[in-house]
Amino acid sequence: MKAVVIEDFGAPSQATLQDLPMPEPGAGQLLIAVEAAPVNFVDSLVFTGKYQFLPERPFTPGKGPAGKIVAIGEGVEGFEVGQRVLAMAEHGGYAEAALVPAKDAYVLPENVSSEDAGVLSLAFDTAWTALFEQGRMQPGDTVLVLGATGAVGNAAMQLAKIKGAKVLAAVSSPDRADEVKRYGADAIVDLSQPNLRDSLREQVYAQTGGRGADVVIDPLGGDIFDAALRAVAWRGRVVVVGFAAGRIPTIKANYLMLKNIEVSGLQVSDYRKRRPDILDAAFREILALASEGRILPGPRKTYALAEFATALDDLLERRARGRVLLVPNGAVD
Structure with missing residues (x-):
């Protein structure tokens, strides 16, 4: 072979x-x-x-x-x-x-199909665990998905929408709006706007009545993470799943305390080794949803x-x- x-x-x-x-x-x-x-x-x-x-x-x-x-x-x-x-x-x-x-x-x-399964692989189990284990997402939450056009971002949008969340998709250009809305986004956050530190928060607040995002899924890191952290609601949860933007960000711990927010990291391979029962539950649901045509x-x-x-x-x-x-x-x- x-x-x-x-x-x-x-x-x-x-x-x-x-x-x-x-x-x-x-x-x-x-x-x-x-x-x-x-x-x-x-x-x-x-x-x-x-x-x-x-x-x-x-x-x-x-x-x-x-x-x-x-x-x-x-x-x-x-x-x-x-x-x-x-x-x-x-x-x-x-x-x-x-x-x-x-x-x-x-x-x-x-x-x-096997190709469909290849598309689901590693993306949907990562998104499922980030949303429902680390992020403890509940129906009615607002979920901000960074890197929404990537594999994990696409999966997070679809799963969050199925479970009753309002989904905000962060995209590099407003030209990607139709693409992400097809997969469950209710609105976009345009990362190409100037002064990202303030403009990201302003866009999220405009979509949430000034409340912010309950859950943030971040496969990007870098300046986008820094900006998104300022758009988290009181008692919100940020789940870090990667650093595709290149820079690994740092956090001032006092900011977490001031807003009562959480930042956690997800390495899904550790779940596979330490909590296979959780990954089994994830895949049972993911494959059932795919079979029913509820996820694309x-x-x-x-x-x-x-x-x-x-x-x-x-x-x-x-x-x-x-x-x-x-x-x-x-x-x-």
């Missing part, structure tokens, strides 16, 4: 596409033919060795692949060869076949496995609209 292999950390282009022996599943594992492997911002940290969870080299990167079961390891129950699954593996997805933990695999409904997996751009470096670069440089997927065993756009 062909697989992307990282032998030394560095730019994605330094990794190589290699022919490897087809693996056999061990105890507690499934072997899947990978039909869709999401390309994520965090993958750039894996390639460069900056991610907090890294296996021994050489290894194949790629979190959360979806595909068809071709072999089942000893002691695994509840799965059958030929079933399609979404497997929340920490690595191995950038390949034609992958060994994945059965405990982290979810059988896909018939009407949810959304647009995607597909790439051949050999194009992995281009796919990641297109994601980082925002040249690709929607989710970026590798399709090692399928047709590409």
